[in-house]
Amino acid sequence: GAVVSQHPSWVICKSGTSVKIECRSLDFQATTMFWYRQFPKQSLMLMATSNEGSKATYEQGVEKDKFLINHASLTLSTLTVTSAHPEDSSFYICSASRVAGVGEQFFGPGTRLTVL
Amino acid sequence: AQKITQTQPGMFVQEKEAVTLDCTYDTSDPSYGLFWYKQPSSGEMIFLIYQGSYDQQNATEGRYSLNFQKARKSANLVISASQLGDSAMYFCAMREGLVTGNQFYFGTGTSLTVIP
Numbered sequence: 531g532a533v534v535s536q537h538p539s540w541v542i543c544k545s546g547t548s549v550k551i552e553c554r555s556l557d558f559q560a561t562t563m564f565w566y567r568q569f570p571k572q573s574l575m576l577m578a579t580s581n582e583g584s585k586a587t588y589e590q591g592v593e594k595d596k597f598l599i600n601h602a603s604l605t606l607s608t609l610t611v612t613s614a615h616p617e618d619s620s621f622y623i624c625s626a627s628r629v630a631g632v633g634e635q636f637f638g639p640g641t642r643l644t645v646l
Numbered sequence: 647a648q649k650i651t652q653t654q655p656g657m658f659v660q661e662k663e664a665v666t667l668d669c670t671y672d673t674s675d676p677s678y679g680l681f682w683y684k685q686p687s688s689g690e691m692i693f694l695i696y697q698g699s700y701d702q703q704n705a706t707e708g709r710y711s712l713n714f715q716k717a718r719k720s721a722n723l724v725i726s727a728s729q730l731g732d733s734a735m736y737f738c739a740m741r742e743g744l745v746t747g748n749q750f751y752f753g754t755g756t757s758l759t760v761i762p
Binding site: 564571572573574576579621623625633634635636637638639640642 | 679681683688689690691692693696737739741745748749750752753754755757
């Protein structure tokens with residue numbers, strides 16, 4: 531149990547285009563989902579916290595107009611990178627917390643974004 | 647101040663030996679959770695073990711145990727009988743408070759290499 535999927539697993543796009551990444555909790559309901567960004571050989575950097583049915587809470591320094599987050603249901607959150615540029619190239623990981631349990635976060639497999 | 651500190655950027659261990667990965671944390675909240683995650687080269691984050699701030703005993707999960715020293719604010723991960731498949735990045739994380747949807751604070755990680 532507690533499986534989180536991400537789609538796509540990797541994407542290459544041209545500069546200026548928008549990319550949508552989906553995060554789904556497959557076998558549990560996730561009231562809260564998190565979006566992280568990870569650069570090579572570095573730790574995870576929290577971008578935003580997403581609660582179902584409400585606006586996402588962005589961390590300081592993260593542009594909410596550039597990284598659009600929608601948490602449409604208890605099993606789906608999406609991150610849209612708008613007008614992507616090469617500096618947005620990174621590994622994006624989502625995670626989800628179950629209501630029950632000790633509060634561990636279950637992570638998706640990540641999406642590697644490359645902007646040309 | 648850093649919420650989570652991992653002072654070992656890289657560690658080596660001989661196969662079948664035990665290894666300890668260090669983690670210290672900083673919080674004034676009496677209620678918190680400590681977590682260890684493993685990230686192999688594939689990028690997925692794998693939950694290993696959890697320790698609650700009120701837990702009296704050290705957590706254990708198979709070959710993983712958490713050496714929880716509350717007064718010293720340390721939560722070291724001990725891996726016994728290392729295997730080649732244990733080679734990966736290891737992240738220590740903390741959640742403050744009892745709300746399971748609270749954000750995680752991650753350390754910078756320790757890269758573990760198991761030598762045959």
